[in-house]
Amino acid sequence: MSDDNLDSLLHKTQQSPSTPLLPDELGYLIAAFLPSQPAALRSKAYLVLSAFCQGVRNSSAVKGKQPDPATETLVQVFEPVVVSRLADSDEHQLREGISFLTALFQVDWQSASPIFQQDGILDFIMDSVDLKPSAELSLLVAHLLSQACGHKPCRAIITSQTTQWLEEYSRHENDPALRAAASVALVKLSRGRAGDAAETGVPEAQAQAQDDELADVMKGLVISGDDQSSIADAVEGLAYLSVDPAVKDALSRDPIFLKRLFSLVPRRKTPNFTAEGPNTILLYGVLLTISNLCAYRPRLTEEQAQIAKLKRMAAANKPSQEPNPSSTLDDDENVKTRVHRLVAAGVLDVFAGAVPGTESLGIRVVAGKALLNIIEDKENRGKVLQSGGAKLLGLIIKHAMSTLSPDTSSKTKQEAKATLDAAHLEPIQALAKLAITSSPVQVFGPNDGAIYDAIRPFSIMLQHSSATLLQRFEALMALTNLSSHSAEAASRVAKADGLLSSIELLLLEEHTLVRRASMELICNLISGSDAVFERYGGAENTSGTKSKLQIVLAMSDVADLGTRLAASGALATLTEAPSACEGMIALQFERHRMLPILAHLIDPATAGSHVAGEEGEELMEDDPGLVHRGIVCARNIFLNIQDEKTRKQIAKEAGEAGLVQGLVNVVKSSPSEAILRPAMEALQFLMDNVKA
Structure with a gap:
């Protein structure tokens, strides 16, 4: 296999991806995926295959048309060369066909799946390991079955004999690589069939027991494995299995396993991961497993929660339906405990080694999800900050x-x-x-x-x-x-x-x-932004300003204390402008609500009958912050009135609203200077204009 041939082919597919491949070129490409080829050559072959498949799809895709013409084209190109090699009795030809079909699943599963489903293909593959049961060929077959079992149409044709073959080799302790590959295939088959059964309503009774057994195998391979291929396969299997609550709980309780899993990620700030290579694949599997262990149940809306409750009630009424004992392992408290175990084992160092330098979108997305779940518990947030988690999240967001x-x-x-x-x-x-x-x-x-x-x-x-x-x-x-x-x-x-x-x-x-x-x-923006201050309290666009003032005023009279504090704080800031004061006075004359609301802020007990003490309602509690804000608003509004007639009318309505008595009560309570001075100024205004 010449590297120059593949370089020429790479140049061709990059320049014109949809150009048909010549027979010799196709032969070079297929042979490049053999495990015996150098890693650099295989990585280049993935680039060629990906560029060619994408080129065909871009040039011949027709939205909504079935069958997909791009898939048909790719199948027509690859099927003859794959089938001819799988039907060949020569082991080298068999290895070429199997390794290429495995790569095609990784690059374009839509075209690989129909080829795998062709009549006789699975028989060719399984006959090859029965007749020529070499370790290398068996490993290639296990990897191909692992890829195929990830897709529902392919799972449908997996025979019991094939499953038995996988189960047999999943117990071969003398060959960790083959054991790991066969176990991953079984994991995908088990999880996939469980999902398929859930869609059709057919129970999968043995799935849980098999998952537990496979999880133990995978965990053991991670802890004791030295072969990178078998470790990568084991991690991939755990990424599938760790969606199960019982498996999550068991993995999180094993600190030796966790530290070994975390150690698979290089501890450096800028790891040089390639776009296609074992490091990236292994890294994604580690992060996906971590994300699964940390995952909380989705937060349901009220409607979704009600539907879920009805489903539980319906299930409880069925005598044959046994409750799932592992379901409680995914409640918030158990997830929080799992996350604490992972943090104690050093999971935060994994993200610092994984995120910088990677070009993998999948790695960044799953890292962001895992960090979100870790940060969910406030106790972890300081540790995340100390580990540089904010910068890592910023890097993920920047890419997005x-x-x-x-x-x-x-x-x-x-x-x-x-x-x-x-x-x-x-x-x-x-x-x-x-x-x-x-x-x-x-x-x-x-x-x-x-x-x-x-x-x-x-x-x-x-x-x-x-x-x-x-x-x-x-x-x-x-x-x-x-x-x-x-x-x-x-x-x-x-x-x-x-x-x-x-x-x-x-x-x-x-x-x-x-x-x-x-x-x-909005309160913060009114205080900090001139543009927002003008939007709510400026002289321009009077009708729009008045409507916004009215909303803020109304929010100062809601039941929630925090909302009232924010809204009345915004009013206190706005009424520093004469234009906002004019708007508030206009609202009082139109709706006669501004002064009662201010009175209620200052002294709810006195003003309650005017604002919140209407029939069927309880008086809202008072608060020193509300008192201060109400007094500042009243003082600012009063001192900005220039027209004498308006002064008298406002003073009269303030007395009717209970504002005068409220101010008197505040002054009598010997408040701080910050409250006493504006309160006295507001009272002085009212007394002067009542006398007048």
């Missing part, structure tokens, strides 16, 4: 965002938000959780640029069509913390494309915490 240009038009940006894969929201959510519970400097470091860079992904998560309500809430909280860092940070948050309108819409959300978070963010 690289396709979204900041210079595109508004319409294009909205489309980009919709096309960003929902899986990429998970590392953004993980970074948001860190930004919620720690200061921006602790999370992003002293460089303000890193803080500013985080605004865009948080903004996109908040507006993404696939974002959950929890993700939107956490984006709001994170942006609130960022906006409190500096006026520049607040201004940049306010300028994020489409963000402010989305935040204002969330003020109408039914969920109390989401409404509160939205109001807190």
Whole structure:
């Protein structure tokens, strides 16, 4: 096999991927996947095969047409050369056909699957190991079956004899590589058939027992294995098996296994992983296993939770239905305990070795998901920060965002938000959780640029069509913390494309915490951004400003204390501007609600009958923060009234609302100077204008 031949073929497929391969070229390519070939040559062969398959698909794909013409073309190209080799009695030819079909499954399973399903192909493969049972050929067959068992159409033709062959070699302790490969095939077959059975409603009774046995085999191979091929296969098998709660629990309780698993990831900041090679495959398997061990159950909406409850009730009424004892192993407390075990075993060092330098999208996505689940428990967040987790998440997010240009038009940006894969929201959510519970400097470091860079992904998560309500809430909280860092940070948050309108819409959300978070963010932006201050309290666009003021005023009178504190804080800041005070007075004359609300903030007991003490309602609790905010608002509004008639009318309505008595009660309570001075100024205004 000449390296020059493959170089020429690589150049050809890169320049013109859909150009048909000549018979000699196809022969070079097929022979390049033999395990005896150098690793560099096999990696190059994968590039050629991938480029050719992609070229055919790009040139002949017709959306919606069945059968897929691109798949048909690829099958027509590869089937004759694969079948001729599998039917050959020469072992070298057999090895070429089997190793190539295995590679085709990895590159383009849609075309490999129909070839594998052809009548007689499986018989050729299994007859070859019966007639010529060499270790090398058996290993190739086990790897091919492992690939095939990952796809439902291929699983359907796996015979009991083939399964028995895999089971036999999965117990061959003298050949770890073959044992691992056969075990992986059995794992995929077992898990796949269990999933197929779930779709059809047919129970798979022996699946759990077989999974437990295979998990023990895989774990043993990882702990004791020296052969990289067998370790990679064992890790791949565990990545499949570790979705089972019982397997998760058993693996997490074995510190020797965990440390050995984690040691498979090089401890360096910039590992030089190739795009196609055992390091990348092994690394993905390790991270996927970790992610499975850390995974929480999906958070259900109220509707989903109700449906799940009905299903459980229906299942409980069936006498033959036995409860699954392992189901409790996946509840939040058990997951939290598992994560603690992994953290204690050093799992955080794995991400520092895995994420930097890799070009694998799969590795970045699964690492982000695993970090999100680890960060879910607040106790772990400090450790994640200490290990550099925020920087790693930033790196993952940067790759995910690289396709979204900041210079595109508004319409294009909205489309980009919709096309960003929902899986990429998970590392953004993980970074948001860190930004919620720690200061921006602790999370992003002293460089303000890193803080500013985080605004865009948080903004996109908040507006993404696939974002959950929890993700939107956490984006709001994170942006609130960022906006409190500096006026520049607040201004940049306010300028994020489409963000402010989305935040204002969330003020109408039914969920109390989401409404509160939205109001807190708006309060911060009013304080830090001149543009937002003008939007709510400026002289321009009077009708729009008044409607926004009205919303903030209304939010100052809701039952939730946190929302009232944020909204009344925003009003206290806004009423520093005469234009906002004029808007508040206009609202009082139109709706007669502004003064009663301020009175209620200052002294709920006195003003309760005017605001919150209506029939069937309880008085809302008072709070020193609300008192201070209400007094500042009243003082600012009163002292900004220039017209004498307006002064008298406001003073009269303030007395009717209970505001005068509320201020008197506050003054009598000997408050701090910060409260006493504005309270006295407001009282002085009221007394002067009542006398007048």
